[in-house]
Amino acid sequence: MTDEELQKLVQHVSIESFHLPFRHQAVFNPRLRTTGGRYLLSSHCLEFNKHQLLHFGIEEFIKIIKHELCHYHLHLGGGGYKHRDSDFKKLLRQVGGSRYCGAIPGMGNSSVLQYIYHCRRCGASFIRRRRLDTRRYVCAACGGKIQLMKREKRAERNDRENEQKG
Template sequence: RPRRVERSQSSWYSGASMDAKSAVSFDDLWTPDQPLPGRAGLLGIAERCGRAWGLAELTGQVRIAYNPRLRTTLGRALLDARRVELNTRLLREHPEELVSLLAHELAHVVVHIRHGRVSPHGAPFRALMRRLGLSPRATHSLPTRHLRRRRRRYLYLHRCGNCSYTFLARRVRRDLHCRACGPDMAWTIVRAPNSLRGRKMLAAFGKGAS
């Protein structure tokens, strides 16, 4: 069965407290002017969240880790695995959001433990966030364009295995027929980036085969 994942792909959590009087303080554990906390620091924050939620054993039921492969996904909760993953790159750029992010993802796990599969940001989730004095909102405006994976485009040089006739295309063509040798010839296909350098590489390969 596929794992249930709550993603924060394009969402973020306001770090501002909703009620300063009821807010749970984490300043004695970690502050944004310090390096990102390690495993012990993350567990300390999680333990304080768990106590506020009446779940003192939370740190024994959930795993927390940084995931350097996350790009625009700020954090995610793998509910069935009870695992929380945090975006290393974005948190290095915006460390002030760490506590809110971790609390948000932990709240997803706690809701799943207590209520099973319910609305991700429903009433139980909002109640947990308010108990910490944090906003339950799930929207953000952090810049992530510079972290998006750029899609590389390629050119494909097709060369007839008999007469070395070449044909250039933006995708692999399986329906090519050599004008001189007919439809049953084998083709050699060479890929190169769709750039000036890539075109020069393919041109040199084509000339070398002729």
Template sequence: MNLVDYVKSVSQEDFGKPFRHQAVWNNRLKSTGGRFFPHDGHLDFNPKIYEEFGLATFRKIVRHELCHYHLYYEKKGYKHKDADFKNLLKRVDGLRYTPKSQQQKVNYFQYVCQKCGLVYERKRRVDTGKFACGKCRGKLEQKR
């Protein structure tokens, strides 16, 4: 798929306006679907999102970035917090947030207090010899 031609077609079909800059794949993007650069007008897109979620989801991400693009050049509110951006994004059915990929999902560590039974979930591992239950000061044990 030629990315620039695809973005141009989405811009014309969904916005009725031309896209006159560059669109490139950026393999370094991890948690974002795309980025708009106001200083030169180009768009970056995450190829992993396209591969993992397919063309329908990717099209919604393209619409999101094109909302930034068109509003910026119309001198309207193009940032996420602006009402102009939110309204246009809703009108063209773009994604507000990028879906979480399998690599982004966080594995939690679970710990149980042996005294009161309180369950703790943590993103990072806890040293059970050093830390105790915050409620009763009992010994913690890793659940899984």
């Protein structure tokens, strides 16, 4: 699907589900990873994650479009357009939009390196995204020396934990 086809689809869904026109721009944003789409308050444009369409299909993608159009129409209409607002929740239920989008395997922050540290005194373990200077920092629980145990990607750790549970 091209940006022009997306624009026509969003306009069609807006008229069909909300009975209101969509008068701004809808585009695919290739930088989106963990979200299905977003509504830009300043320009009133909608951006969508093309991977959601490719991975989950057009039916789920239309639910994401409805979600973003809820933000759009409520904001322009002066209603509560934020996720926590009752106006947003009510309109989302009425039009059949999705509250959350599905997670795409391999997308997002699953490849982020994580550092696993261990306290020599109390044995506490903790995980950090950034490397700590073990000569400068100490355990928050007991003040003991900390030691880097290993570096691993988050996805590898999640896989190992799931194997242990199952």
